[in-house]
Amino acid sequence: EIVLTQSPATLSLSPGERATLSCRASQSVLNYLAWYQQKAGQAPRLLIYDASIRAIGVPARFSGSGSGTDFTLTISSLEPEDFAVYYCQQRNNWLTFGGGTKVEIK
Amino acid sequence: EAQLVESGGGLVQPGGSLRLSCAASGFTFKNSSMNWVRQSPGKGLEWVSYMSSSGITIHYADSVKGRFTISRDNARNSLYLQMNSLKDEDTAVYYCARNLHSGWYFDYWGQGILVSVSS
Numbered sequence: 540e541i542v543l544t545q546s547p548a549t550l551s552l553s554p555g556e557r558a559t560l561s562c563r564a565s566q567s568v569l570n571y572l573a574w575y576q577q578k579a580g581q582a583p584r585l586l587i588y589d590a591s592i593r594a595i596g597v598p599a600r601f602s603g604s605g606s607g608t609d610f611t612l613t614i615s616s617l618e619p620e621d622f623a624v625y626y627c628q629q630r631n632n633w634l635t636f637g638g639g640t641k642v643e644i645k
Numbered sequence: 646e647a648q649l650v651e652s653g654g655g656l657v658q659p660g661g662s663l664r665l666s667c668a669a670s671g672f673t674f675k676n677s678s679m680n681w682v683r684q685s686p687g688k689g690l691e692w693v694s695y696m697s698s699s700g701i702t703i704h705y706a707d708s709v710k711g712r713f714t715i716s717r718d719n720a721r722n723s724l725y726l727q728m729n730s731l732k733d734e735d736t737a738v739y740y741c742a743r744n745l746h747s748g749w750y751f752d753y754w755g756q757g758i759l760v761s762v763s764s
Contacts, residue, residue, distance in 0.1 A: 582757055636689055
């Protein structure tokens with residue numbers, strides 16, 4: 540099973556700041572990685588798939604990069620609605636999720 | 646817009662059974678592969694099961710293999726999950742999720758339904 544490790548566990552930032560979230564895979568997942576946003580009491584929302592493709596309706600401030608084992612989700616300038624938990628997910632070898640990074644208001 | 650609505654959750658004793666349903670609308674269900682994904686209270690996400698649009702291809706996570714059965718009725722635009730021999734660790738919010746057409750990712754999710762396994 541491919542293990543996805545997300546860091547940091549919690550990121551404390553202010554609105555307008557840049558957020559950089561990391562997802563590291565235990566073995567290569569090529570570019571088969573997605574990012575989801577989950578707000579309290581809601582289902583996850585697909586943001587990015589295949590490492591860097593924004594899903595329909597996702598604002599341009601969200602971007603994804605990386606390949607192989609190291610991936611990054613960047614939020615260029617945090618809006619109030621961006622404070623949430625973010626998960627990565629790989630589909631190269633079955634399907635697994637990372638443990639999540641919580642982006643909280645500083 | 647696509648909508649998925651789960652039902653059938655609740656409290657069940659260990660060893661018991663439960664059947665979840667997911668009603669789909671706003672998209673062509675018969676052309677979409679579907680999944681069940683769960684989230685334990687306060688924990689992360691775990692994929693549970695996959696079924697192709699035709700129903701021919703089915704996959705299960707090892708944690709539920711042999712106990713859970715996924716099925717679908719394309720005429721009723723519905724997805725199901727029959728859960729047998731339930732364990733405490735199956736307690737979670739269960740989501741029905743549509744497969745993105747270009748890969749095994751999830752582009753639409755239901756609101757989730759709680760399954761609690763406890764004596």
